[in-house]
Amino acid sequence: VNLSHTNLSHSDELLLQRHFDGELSSAEASAFAARLLAEPALQQRAQTLQSLRAGFVGGRTHGPRPRPNFAAGVIAAVRELPRLEQLERAAASASQVRLCQRLLLAAALLATVGFAFAAGLIGDERSDTLQAAPGAATQELDRLDAIARRLPPALSLPARPQPAAAQPAVPQPALPQAR
């Protein structure tokens, strides 16, 4: 962003700013003042800076002022500090105690559930896993095959692949071939 829309170089812009803010040494300020007289672009830029500053200068003296007893109020607040710090510490301790209580309660609940499970008090009467003895599984498959045989051909299931020779004892009724 160019402040002045002039063709000043950035270093000249910064030099002018330092001059404007009284940050140049006396030698630098003298040299720059001579340039300022000779260069219209610098003059225009200085004029812009001056106009931007006008509102700040006017506003310097404005603003809220402390009440006459403001310092006394601060001292009263300072006197309260030990009590406030004590309250803050107490609040922090209470918060930590509450946190510890909750952690202990959670740990106790977890331990109780774990103990009950390990002791078999929490049984798995309704197992969600597909576990069965091989004989029972074969029986169930046979029952399903029988149902399938009774179905109309269009609804019948494709032939069940023959189980491996691991269970030859149980006869496997053949399914009708689906067409």
Place this chain on the structure above:
Amino acid sequence: VLALHRQSETPDPELIAAAVDGSEAAFTTLVERYQDRIFRLLGRYCRDQIECEDLAQEVFVKVFRKLHTFQGESAFYTWLYRIAVNAATDHLSRASYRRLRLVDDDAALDHGGDAEAQDPSAPLLAAERIAATRAAVDMLPEKFRTILILREFEELSYTEIAAVLQIQLGTVESRLFRARARFKQALERSYPHLLPAGAEAAAERPAR
């Protein structure tokens, strides 16, 4: 009275040492010495007198709590300003609004001075310029606003600003330059008639 007078002349380091040792009187003197400046500074960030008082009290209480950590490497008031600026910017972010109108706008109308005798509209124009400046400063991002407040309202030098904001001198210079550019843009957008004729014409051209 003599004791009070002597105390008001006591240098800051002595007062600080006494306050750290528990002297309420010394700390009261420090508060009274700097309260006007701190109020004026905080007034640039607050909406009203009450908010400003609360914030100023918070600042001085914080100063009391941290006083033992003051090493004296910088002037006391730059250390104090640092605490005040941090408190003000924290306050702004807590309240999640950008700073707002200053408290005492009507007072600007009382400052006509010699110009009033020459031009009856001068006080109104001056008041408008002050209000426009505040409004334009309020539009700026916090870091630009703060550096303009410290330089233009509080008249701190670059070195003092660097100490308050804990940044390098070069950063002060470049940030101030960018802050002024942004401030000028804000003023051009909302109050082009307050800029001089040359700048006003330039305002019609897009900023690069």
